[in-house]
Structure formats: structure tokens, C-alpha cells
Amino acid sequence: MILQLKEVNGMEEGERTALLAIAMNLVIFGIKYVSASATGSIALKAEAFHTLADFVASLTVFTGLKIAKRKTKSFPYGLYKIENLMSVIISLVILYTGYEIILDVINTDLTELRNSGFAIFSLLIATFLTFWFSNYERKIGHKINSPILLADSSHIRIDVLSNLIVLLVVVASLFGFHFDKIAALIVVIFIVKTGIQILMDGIRVLLDASVDYETLSKVEKIILDTPQIIKLKTLTGRNSGRYKFIEADIVLKTHNLDRAHFIAERVERITKEEIKNIDQVQIHYEPLQKEEIIYVLPLTEDKTSISPHFGEAPCFMLVTFKSGTETASKTEILTNPYANIQKGKGILAAELIVKNMVDFVLVKNGFESKGPHYVFSDANIELV
Known part of the structure; x- marks a missing residue:
């Protein structure tokens, strides 16, 4: 329930940010x-229509955020990819803006700028507002992991650079230097670069590219740190909007279906708690098919009898039987490196035993309700 509330609050925050972007771009x-209009600047006119494109893009962002959170019978996994689709549309708007600016440069004659002081004042205000809002939208985008807000913030950030370029051109015109068309072409370079980057990022998700390596590594660690899981066969993931979908095939050391289901649910819960924006974790499990049964006995120093103290035993004897036979096929002595430590020796020794794929532990004295007992219980190892 807590996770669900966080997601709802995140969506609402994203929508408020998109509405603010609409108002900001219009102003x-x-x-x-x-x-x-007051100066006759081609670059400033291009900037005005570039901002109008931002206004249209912001409307697209808001629409994407509203639609993306819906789930229907036809789309049971949600419409999260609407955000990425909208990001692609935004990138096309950006690229079209660059095309329009090039046409203005080609088709408009160069004229001396008028009312330069008014233009400088206006550009300073626009630059400040643009810079502030771009940082704000990027912060919110990272907070709720929204690709559409991050795409829009990158789009708006172009305006900061292009505003500064146009501002320099207007200032230079006061000293008789006319770089209006050159400035417009420089703005196009920024526009095209950002547009292509957003387009490629959106297409990657729409084509179900894998999630990032860092996320998969975290999920892998969570799975392999679970004592009952013997092997991770496959691990895949994909992005959908701001959310991630994870799928894993594992091998469990249990034939009990209820126990296996409990372990899978535990992995899913921990994954969602430790990694943000995970929508679904699907765990496919199968029991371990063993051809050998391994017993372990804690031994005394002379290795002739069972030690009465499991954690303090200097070594362990591992005895292997082929399934269905009563004769040991292999014996092995395992040194206990934790026998002389002050605290936690029993738990550490139990974890060492678990790593050796043991099935049964033979002890002289039981230790129910103690640390080693819980370690063996979690790993589905039986105490005798």
C-alpha cells in the first residue's frame, strides 16, 4: 500500500509539473x-516559434502522463509506454523546429535590429525563467523516474543555450556586428543534437531494450543472496515508461510448492522495496533435481566423535550418498574457520554448511530457536 501511495503521489507531481510547463512556455x-516583432530579429523570431513548439510539447507531456497510468482489459500491463511514445513525438517536434529555423535563415533578408535594449531585457527574463524551470523539471523527472519529464527538461534546456546565443547577437548589434543568421544556425545544432538523443532513447524502450546493467545487477544480488535459491538460470528486464518489468528463472532447493511460492514472493517483495519503479517481478521456479544426498557432522578435535557444540566444532565431515544407496560414495573434511571467534560462530558456520549444498545436519544436541536453526530452516536443510 505504501508503494502504491508513493506512485500515485509521483504521478500527481508529474502532472503538476507538466501543467506548470504549459503555463511557463506560453508566457x-x-x-x-x-x-x-519589436526588433525584427530572425534569431529571436526563431526562438519565439521554438518556444511555441515547447508549448505544444508540454501539452503532449501532460497528455502522456494522464494516459500512461491507466490499465484496461485490453492493456492489463498498463499504458506506460505512452510516455516513451510521447517522448518520440517531442523529439520530432524538436527536429521540425530546427527545420523551420533553417527556412527562416534562408528566406529572410538580413536587416538592422531595432529596440535592442527592450530585446536584451526580455531575453534576460526568458533565460532566467527557462533555466529555473529546466532544472526544476529535471529534478522532478529523476525523482519519479519519468522519461517524458526528463525529455521535456532536455528540450527546454536547449532554450537556455539558444537564448544566450541570441542575447549575445543582440548585444553585438549595438556595436555594429550582425550575426543574426549565424546565431539561428547555431541554435539549430543544439536542437538537432537533443532531438536525436531523445528520439533514440524513446525508440530503445519502445523496442523493449533491456533495463540498465545496474538494475539487473541489484536484482541478481537479491536473488543469489537468498539461501534457498541454488541457481539463477536467466534474468531479463525491460522498461515501460518510467517503470521496469523483471523476469527470472531460478532453481530452488525444495520440492514443497507452498515453500517455493513463499520464497518467490519474498524475492519479489525485496526487489520492489530496494529498487524504485519496479512494476512487476515474475519469478519462475523449479525444484533442484539432486542425484546425491549430503550429510554433515560437526566433529571433535580428534575427528572420532560428534562435537556437542555445533559452532565450536573445529571441522565438519561431509558424507555423500548416491540417491537410493546406503553406501557412502565420498567423504570430505571441511575446516570450520569460525570456531574460535567470540560471537556469531554458530550462524557463520551454518551459512558455510549451506554453501556446500548439504541436505541433512547430524548434531548431538539440538539448537531450536537459535541462529543456526533458522539458517538451516531457510535453506530447507533438515536437522537430525
């Missing part, structure tokens, strides 16, 4: 358009 467009 900045008005400022730039008025300034472009």
Missing part, C-alpha cells in the same frame, strides 16, 4: 514574440 513565447 515565454509571448515575451519572445513581442521582442521579435
